[in-house]
Amino acid sequence: MTSEQTVYTSVQEAVGAYRAISDEHIRLIAKAGRLMSEAINTGHKIIWFGNGGSATQSQHMAGEFVGRFRQDRRSLPSISLTENMASVTAIGNDYTFDQIFSRQLEGLAQPGDVAVGLSTSGHSANVLAGLQAARRLSTATIGLTGESGGKMTSACDICICVPSSVTARIQELHLTIGHILCALVEDALQLTPAVHPS
Numbered sequence: 001m002t003s004e005q006t007v008y009t010s011v012q013e014a015v016g017a018y019r020a021i022s023d024e025h026i027r028l029i030a031k032a033g034r035l036m037s038e039a040i041n042t043g044h045k046i047i048w049f050g051n052g053g054s055a056t057q058s059q060h061m062a063g064e065f066v067g068r069f070r071q072d073r074r075s076l077p078s079i080s081l082t083e084n085m086a087s088v089t090a091i092g093n094d095y096t097f098d099q100i101f102s103r104q105l106e107g108l109a110q111p112g113d114v115a116v117g118l119s120t121s122g123h124s125a126n127v128l129a130g131l132q133a134a135r136r137l138s139t140a141t142i143g144l145t146g147e148s149g150g151k152m153t154s155a156c157d158i159c160i161c162v163p164s165s166v167t168a169r170i171q172e173l174h175l176t177i178g179h180i181l182c183a184l185v186e187d188a189l190q191l192t193p194a195v196h197p198s
Contacts, residue, residue, distance in 0.1 A: 010168075013164070013166055013169050014169055014172060017162065017163055017164040017166075017169045017170075017172075017173055018173070018176075020163035020164070021162075021163065021173075022163070025160065025162070025163070028158055028159075028160050029160060029177055029180055029181065029184075030184065031158055032142050032158050032160065032181055033180070033181050033184025033185060033188065034184075034188070035114055035142065035157075035158065036114050036142075036181060036184070036185050037184065037185050037188035037189055039112060039113060039114045039140065040076055040077065040185060040189060041189055042112055043112075044077070044110065044112040044113045044114070045078055045079065045113050045114075046061075046062070046065060046076075046077070046078040046079075046113070046114050046116060047078070047079055047080075047081065047105065047108065047109060047113060047114065047115045047116065047134075047139075048061050048062050048078070048079070048080045048081070048116045048118070049080065049081040049082060049101045049104075049115070049116070049117055049118070049127065049130055050082070050117065050118030050119060050124070050127060051119070051124055051127065053120075053167075053171050054118035054120065054127075054144075054171070054174070055080075055082035056082075057118060057171065057174055057175055057178060058080040058081070058082055058116075058118060059080040059082060059083055060175070060178070061078070061080070061116075061178040061181075061182065062078040062079050062080040062083070064178070064179070064182045065077070065078030065182060065185070066078055069179070069183060069186055070182075070183060070186060071186045073186065076185065079108070081100070081101050081105070081108075081130070084104075087100075087103075087104055088100050091103045091104070097126060098125045098126045098129050099126070099129060101126050101127065101133070102126070102129040102132065102133035103133075104130075105130055105133045105134050105137065105139070106133055106137070109133070109134055109137045110137065110139065111137065111138035111139065112138075112139075112140075113134075113139045113140070114139065114140045114141075114142060115130065115131065115134035115139050115140070115141050115142070116141075116142045116143075116144065117130055117131045117141070117142070117143050117144070117152065117155075117156070118143075118144045118145075118174055119143070119144075119145050119150070119152060120145065120146045120167045120170040120171060120174075121145070121146060121150050122143070122145035122146060122148060122149045122150020122151055122152040122153065122161070123150040123151055123152075127152070128151055128152065128155055131143065131152070131155040131156060132155060135155075140157050141155065141156045141157045142156060142157065142158045142159075142160070143155065143156035143159040143160065144160050144162070144177060144178075145159065145160070145161050145162070145170075146161060146162060146164060146165060146167075146170040147161055147163055147164055147165045147170075148161070148165070149161040160177060162174065162177070
């Protein structure tokens with residue numbers, strides 16, 4: 001395959017995945033946005049977590065909420081469980097890697113919060129453990145995963161399975177969905193403008 005063919009194939013895969021977004025996907029994304037808006041409107045937070053590329057996407061999304069997305073507004077409460085390497089490595093060392101998210105959720109999550117787990121396969125053991133811990137704490141759960149959904153389909157209150165089996169395409173759609181969720185929250189809430197230092 002030539003370089004040009006690789007580029008064309010990748011672009012066509014991405015276009016196909018976006019075109020495969022169905023009315024059900026749209027319904028679930030809108031429902032997730034309402035759940036997040038309600039949480040923030042009642043003084044709660046959004047907690048993101050995932051591995052590898054999904055870890056950096058978790059950080060990206062938390063940053064969009066705490067910083068800003070499209071609107072110049074107050075900061076919104078959101079954290080990523082992959083940001084504190086001291087916690088991640090201590091838990092992995094003292095317990096197991098499978099507990100790096102569940103252990104943090106036990107200390108940080110509260111009823112009324114929303115926990116968002118990202119896993120392209122839907123089978124990541126530590127993401128599943130995190131979602132299970134969130135449920136025990138009466139924290140709402142949202143999953144972002146790939147076509148089959150894997151074990152995450154039964155571990156989440158809302159599970160959004162993007163229509164692709166290609167890891168790169170799934171991650172690209174997760175980024176788009178994360179941005180849409182942030183836009184939905186900004187649109188739904190009566191947000192006060194940001195306060196800038198003089």
